[in-house]
Amino acid sequence: MTRDEIAAKVRNVLVDALAVDEEEVTPTASLRNDLGAESIDFLDIVFKLEQAFGFKVAQGELFPEGVQSDPKYVQNGVVTPEGLASLKARLPHIDFSALEQDPQITKVAGIFTVDTLVRFVANKLGVK
Amino acid sequence: MRWMWIDRVIELVPRQKMVAVKNVSLAEEHLHDHFAADTQRGLIALPVMPASLILEGMAQTAGILVGHAEGFREKVILAKISRAELTADAAPGTTLRYTAEIERMDAVGASTRGAIDLLDHARPDAGFRPIGTIDLMFSHLDQNMAGAQFPEHNFVFGEGFKTLLRTSGIAVPD
Numbered sequence: 127m128t129r130d131e132i133a134a135k136v137r138n139v140l141v142d143a144l145a146v147d148e149e150e151v152t153p154t155a156s157l158r159n160d161l162g163a164e165s166i167d168f169l170d171i172v173f174k175l176e177q178a179f180g181f182k183v184a185q186g187e188l189f190p191e192g193v194q195s196d197p198k199y200v201q202n203g204v205v206t207p208e209g210l211a212s213l214k215a216r217l218p219h220i221d222f223s224a225l226e227q228d229p230q231i232t233k234v235a236g237i238f239t240v241d242t243l244v245r246f247v248a249n250k251l252g253v254k
Numbered sequence: 255m256r257w258m259w260i261d262r263v264i265e266l267v268p269r270q271k272m273v274a275v276k277n278v279s280l281a282e283e284h285l286h287d288h289f290a291a292d293t294q295r296g297l298i299a300l301p302v303m304p305a306s307l308i309l310e311g312m313a314q315t316a317g318i319l320v321g322h323a324e325g326f327r328e329k330v331i332l333a334k335i336s337r338a339e340l341t342a343d344a345a346p347g348t349t350l351r352y353t354a355e356i357e358r359m360d361a362v363g364a365s366t367r368g369a370i371d372l373l374d375h376a377r378p379d380a381g382f383r384p385i386g387t388i389d390l391m392f393s394h395l396d397q398n399m400a401g402a403q404f405p406e407h408n409f410v411f412g413e414g415f416k417t418l419l420r421t422s423g424i425a426v427p428d
Contacts, residue, residue: 143336166333166363170391173358173365185361 129248132179136243139174143167153241161240168238175243181250188246189238190217193231205229219246258414259311260352263318263422271355272319276311278303280346302343308350308370309338312388316354316366318419320392321411323359325427329395329410333363340386342372349373351382357389362397366390 137151144161157163163171172183185191190213193199199209210229214222220242225233248254265273278285285301313332321330344350351371358365367389371382395404416426 166391166393169363169393170334170336170365176358 127251127253129244129253132247132251132253133240133244135178136175136240136247139171139178140240140243143170143174151240153239153244155240156236157238157240157242158235163238171243175247179247179251183250186216188217188219188243190234193234200231203231205231205234219249257310258314258418259307260314260418263315263419263424264351266319266322266424269323269356269359271353272315272322273351273353274311274315274318276350276352278344278346278348278350282346285346300343302345303350305338305340308340308344308386309335309388311350312352312354312368312370313390314415315352316356316368316390317392317410318415319354319356320359320364320366322424323356323364324394326408326411328397329404329408330364330392331395331410332390333393334391336365336389336391338386338388340370342385344372344385347375349375349382361394363391363393366392 133153137148140146140151140157140161141148144157144163144167146161150161155161157168157171168189172188175181175188176183193205193209193213196209199206199212205213205225206229210222210226213220220237221239222237225237260274260276263272263274265271280301282303284304284307286299288302288304289297289300291297291299317330317332321328349372351373353369353371355367356364357367368387369384370386370388372385373382374380395410419426
């Protein structure tokens with residue numbers, strides 16, 4: 127499977143899960159801020175990706191979980207350097223550069239983009 | 255009025271499928287308002303089960319199926335209506351049949367597919383005919399991503415649900 131084929135399938139998943147138009151699903155679109163994803167939608171996306179690509183996604187493998195409630199990772203509404211390092215190690219498909227610039231916890235949701243999902247699937251399938 | 259929108263569970267295959275029925279009755283008060291006659295507009299009364307309550311019936315069917323899978327230990331909350339399509343009205347004297355199947359389930363929640371069929375008792379030979387599909391997502395409340403805390407007591411599966419299961423011949427954990 128090529129990266130373009132992965133991107134097309136991911137687009138279909140998002141159109142289905144979030145009831146958005148195909149044109150809205152651009153690589154840089156934020157799942158939450160641009161496509162309106164709410165918390166349950168992230169689980170829906172995981173289920174639909176599993177179906178579309180035939181792999182299993184472990185809890186916390188695609189999206190970080192429990193970050194907000196862990197004082198090691200978040201202090202006074204800001205992601206700590208330790209938290210950021212841990213997230214980067216656990217979630218290599220996510221581009222954390224925006225969060226490094228402005229590590230407020232409220233910014234975490236915005237870093238999940240359409241391209242994040244494409245990268246995640248490509249990594250899982252071993253596609254360059 | 256108890257908030258029960260299914261009358262009986264008629265089949266349960268644990269972790270896979272549940273089938274329940276709901277008899278639509280003119281004794282249900284809301285049918286007299288849905289839809290009442292509107293003399294000004296020259297419209298006669300049309301009592302039919304509100305689609306929102308058909309949705310609730312499917313949510314209860316699928317929710318019990320999901321809750322049963324973990325022995326009703328999880329607080330199973332309807333989190334998303336992924337798809338809902340109804341093509342016919344359910345009038346008094348008909349029976350709705352809800353068939354819910356678990357599509358995917360993990361520690362944090364489940365997605366279900368649902369089919370709705372309608373039996374018109376005036377035409378029993380025609381049997382149940384499909385009138386729609388409702389696909390849902392459920393969240394296990396205590397496993398939510400935000401880490402929010404909820405009371406330990408399982409307030410989702412109360413006495414009403416337990417009675418329904420018992421009268422349907424299904425064992426209920428204490």
